[in-house]
Amino acid sequence: MPRPRLESASWWPELLEVKDELSLSEMADRFGVSINGLSRALKRAGIERKTVRRGRGPAKKKAPPKGPDPRSAEAQDWWDEFLALKDRKPLADLAKRFGVAEITLQRAMKRTGTERRSQRGARGSQQARKAARRLKPLEHLLGTVPDAEIAAQTGLTRYAVAQYRRRNGVPSVRSGASRAQPAEVADPTPRPAVNGDAEAYLVRVSADGGDHKYVVLGKDLADAAAQAQAAVTDRHGAGRGTWTIEGLEFLGLAI
DSSP, X not given: OOOOOGGGSTTHHHHHHHTTTSXXXXXXXXXXXXXXXXXXXXXXXXXXXXOOXXXXXXXXXXXXXXXXXXXXXXXXXXXXXXXXXXXXXXXXXXXXXXXXXHHHHHHHHHHHTOOOOOSHHHHHHHHHHXXXXXXXXXXXXXXXXXXXXXHHHHTOOHHHHHHHHHHTTOOOTTSTHHHHSOOOOXXXXXXXXOOSSEEEEEEEEEETTEEEXXXXXXXXXXXXXXXXXXXXXXXXXXXXXXXXXXXXXXXXXXX
């Protein structure tokens, strides 16, 4: 026996009266039927109904925007001082100064849109000035003594010595430019004997198509290099061919 349709039920006229006042779910509960069955019955009967939406109550007011967290870096008393120093000091130093972690300062700058100049250029300038102060008295050795030996004498790195030499347009000891002509000597007059403890250096010279070795005494590397340059100039002058000092090697103290 076929099941009776909902539109033939006794409560159907009542449903048609409230169809635009109640939601589909409320009508299904009221008349004890399923939502799907009720929806199909309305569709079969060609009955349209207004969509009933239940409000969710009055709209909540938006909370006012919050200010910075009182615990954040930008809310601290020292934040203005940090902004004044951020481009002049490394971030690690500033973090230590204000007693916070570097990441705390980085996050605070990101939140506030604060930009900071890189400190790499500043550190490079400081290192260049430091190298210049130490190498200025030994400029006459550049290009005649290997960079590694000058670095050991001054406490700088070999790279710092090479950079200073290149900035001053001085070729390296092993470059072809150094063999083109002998280095200029301000005063070729032989120096007097060194008094007291003297350092002995082995001088390697390339001249007249061969390699030569000599020993020179000096108070230090700079003094020994100057004496070696003067002596080699006398022995292998410009009129007798090209020459170059390949390097000085410390041998020990003279007795």
